[in-house]
Amino acid sequence: MHTCSKWHCPPLGFVKCNVDATVCSSTQVVGLGLVLRDDTGSFLACQMVLYASSLMTKEAEVLGPLTALSWACFMNYSKVVFEMDVKTVVDAIKYYKEDATEFGSLIAGSITFFHLEQTFSISFVKRQANEVAHTLAKETCFHACPMFFSEILSCIYAYLSLMCSDSHH
DSSP states (O other), rough: OOSSOOOEEESSTTTEEEEEEEEEEETEEEEEEEEEEEETTTEEEEEEEEEOOOOOHHHHHHHHHHHHHHHHTTTTTOOOEEEEEEEHHHHHTTTTTOOHHHHHHHHHHHHHHHHHOTTTEEEEEEGGGGHHHHHHHHTTTSSSSSSEEOOOOHHHHHHHHHHHHEEOO
């Protein structure tokens, strides 16, 4: 299996949504970082999302793809490649097996989109290729409400300019 350690543009006509989650245990909040870029690598938008929750990290990570799917549909994107750096979540979505745990229940909520919608896909990437979403997720813990941005934030600017590779994969 090929895993990327550098961010790559999505196929022509697609957008890519990088997703990451963090658990802010001191405030019992799950923070999500979502970043959308087009097929040239240009920044489209980002979102920081908060969930008041005491979920464990593994379960919190599942909220990322669910939230990203909803956001991509809201933004009217129909061809989306989702990437995250948690292989257990990606594999659970791609190769779903019934699971009676809380993790399994959350996975079941996202598989319909990924299995029925031919223009949505999810892939595992190394943390280095997902650093922008990871940074946003960590930043979320310092904010009191969800935020949407159509401009590049200073906390991710350096990562966006250093990590973009113009080769499609």
